[in-house]
Amino acid sequence: MLRAIVAVDRQWGIGFQGDLLFSIPEDQKGVFRAHTIGNTVVLGRKTLDTFPGRKVLPGRTNLVMTRDEQFIVPGAEIIHSLDSFLAYLKVHSEDDIYVIGGEQIYSLLLPFCEEAIVTYVDAQRDADAFFTNLDAAESWRIDDIGPWISSVTGLAFRVLKYQNLRIKGR
Numbered sequence: 221m222l223r224a225i226v227a228v229d230r231q232w233g234i235g236f237q238g239d240l241l242f243s244i245p246e247d248q249k250g251v252f253r254a255h256t257i258g259n260t261v262v263l264g265r266k267t268l269d270t271f272p273g274r275k276v277l278p279g280r281t282n283l284v285m286t287r288d289e290q291f292i293v294p295g296a297e298i299i300h301s302l303d304s305f306l307a308y309l310k311v312h313s314e315d316d317i318y319v320i321g322g323e324q325i326y327s328l329l330l331p332f333c334e335e336a337i338v339t340y341v342d343a344q345r346d347a348d349a350f351f352t353n354l355d356a357a358e359s360w361r362i363d364d365i366g367p368w369i370s371s372v373t374g375l376a377f378r379v380l381k382y383q384n385l386r387i388k389g390r
C-alpha cells in the first residue's frame with residue numbers, strides 16, 4: 221500500500237527554508253520510524269539534501285526522486301519520473317511504501333496514496349512548504365484521530381489518519 225506520512229502545523233505547513241518546522245523525538249521514533257522501518261520510503265532529492273551527511277535512512281529501502289540522470293547516492297534507488305515510480309509501484313504492489321516528502325513529492329504522489337498518516341502539531345510556524353489540507357480536500361476523509369500527546373519539546377501533537385476515497389471507493 222502507498223501511504224503519505226507527514227508532520228504539519230495548524231496551517232498544514234511542513235517546512236521553512238529547506239528545513240522541517242519541528243523536531244519532535246516522540247513523533248520521529250514513535251510514529252515515523254515505527255511506520256517506515258523495514259519498509260520503503262520515497263523522497264525528493266531536496267529532502268535527501270536535508271538529511272545528515274545526505275545519507276539515506278537506514279533499515280529502509282530508499283527511493284529518491286530526481287530528474288538528474290547523473291545523480292547517484294549510496295544505498296538508494298533513483299527514480300527519474302512519475303511514470304517510473306508508478307511502474308515501481310505496480311511491481312511492488314504488496315509492499316508498504318511511504319511517501320516522506322517534501323512538498324513537491326507529496327503533491328506529485330498524493331493522488332496515488334491510499335492513506336495519509338498526519339502528525340498534527342498544535343503550533344503555528346513560518347512556513348514556505350505545505351502539505352495539501354486534507355480536511356478541505358473532497359476526495360479525502362478522516363478515518364482515525366489519535367489522542368493528544370505532550371512532547372518533551374513542550375509541543376502537543378496527535379496522529380490523524382486519512383483515507384483517499386478515490387482509491388478506497390474503487
Ligand SMILES: NC(=O)c1ccc[n+]([C@@H]2O[C@H](COP(=O)([O-])OP(=O)(O)OC[C@H]3O[C@@H](n4cnc5c(N)ncnc54)[C@H](OP(=O)(O)O)[C@@H]3O)[C@@H](O)[C@H]2O)c1
Pocket residue numbers: 225226227228233234235236237238239240241263264265266267268270285286287288299300301302320321322323324325326328349
Ligand atoms: N513536515 C514533514 O513531514 C516534511 C517531510 C519532508 C520534507 N519536508 C520539508 O519539505 C521541504 C522540501 O520540499 P521541496 O518540495 O522543496 O523538495 P522535495 O519534494 O523534497 O524534492 C524536490 C525534488 O524532487 C525531484 N522531483 C520533483 N518532481 C519530480 C518528478 N516528477 N520526477 C523526478 N524527480 C522529481 C526534483 O529533484 P532534482 O531537482 O534533483 O531534479 C525536485 O527538485 C523542506 O522544507 C523539508 O524540510 C517536510
